[in-house]
Amino acid sequence: MKNRIILHIDMDYFFAQIEERENPQFKGKPVVVGADPKEGKGRGVVSTANYIARKYGIHSAMPISKAYQLCPKAVFLPVNHELYQKVSENIMNIVKKYSPRFELVSLDEAYLDLSETVVKPLLWQSYYDSYKKGEVLAKKLKKEIFKKEKLTSTVGIGPNKLIAKMASVEAKPDGLLVIKPNQIQKFLNPLDVEKIPGVGPKTAEVLRKLGVNKIKELSKIKKSKLKEIFGKVGKDIADKARGIDKSEVCPKTEVKSVGKEHTFDKDTRDPEIIFPTFEKIIKEVWQELQRGDFSIQGVSVICRFQGFETKSKQKSFEKAKSNLEFLEKTAKKLLLELLLKNQNLVRLIGLRVKVEE
């Protein structure tokens, strides 16, 4: 299908909005969902903050200690994953009804390919008429979700996943933004390069040093030049700056690795803390592996030390293994090697298993 219409839906400040819904007494107050702030000594990060909290400068992924500094009187709540999972299922069951071409991105995000739904049925209509139909559909979807779940969402619509996603980001909260093919450049040009999915802080910093801040400037750089600087992703970035994205809605990717990690309350070197924690991690990863018919192709152990220096050690196997004793033996050996080579205090330990099938 050449001319597609893709919809991206993103729930507004999802975790925090659910908490507001469940606890009306929080309405009007700053709400921060994430790690325990522990009077400002917490080690985790903010998962989601409502818009009132954001006015204090609090945002996702911010250290919870900083969030506490910015607004100690905010309502701080732990992540209630079970609840959000359930609400997510309810919502996604609604979203799915609007097109069979459905792709779940995370608990609060999904794509729909509306092409079949909205382009084909009336052959006499133009591709542009279909955008109108898409917009009507989006309004209905938002309304249905709000009626049934009392939660607001934002929808973006465009000719591909990239534009749909970027449109929804610009439109939130409680928004709807439709970008037709002839509006792509106008939409992208004034946005910061970091608005492109795949351009994070590091890439943006390199671009900034080249005097490139806006997507308009980025789109003027030759693809070959970007490829030179950023390698394979440079090519993608060049396409994205021009609004080009051929990726399909749906393909559910198979699991390639399963892992667990844990950050200690304090940096430590105490074997009475480190090893029992690691045993637990191994057991949990093994549990997770049992949920599918996985075989172990490789084991990698991660240690983050004081000062955030992160080291990993891995071992892969020609013929896949599948027994707990082997996993334990290999993982412990790798951890020992890491700890011997690095004498600093340990902040985090983790285990990741490469799997097949």
Place this chain on the structure above:
DNA sequence: AAGTTCTTATTAC
């Protein structure tokens, strides 16, 4: 020299 494995970095939600 080529192919595989290991290590680190970056990104996203």
Place this chain on the structure above:
DNA sequence: CTAACGGTAATAAGAACTT
């Protein structure tokens, strides 16, 4: 005082190693 930074997963690049 000047940083503070979770957990899970994918992917890419280059180093380090086998063969």
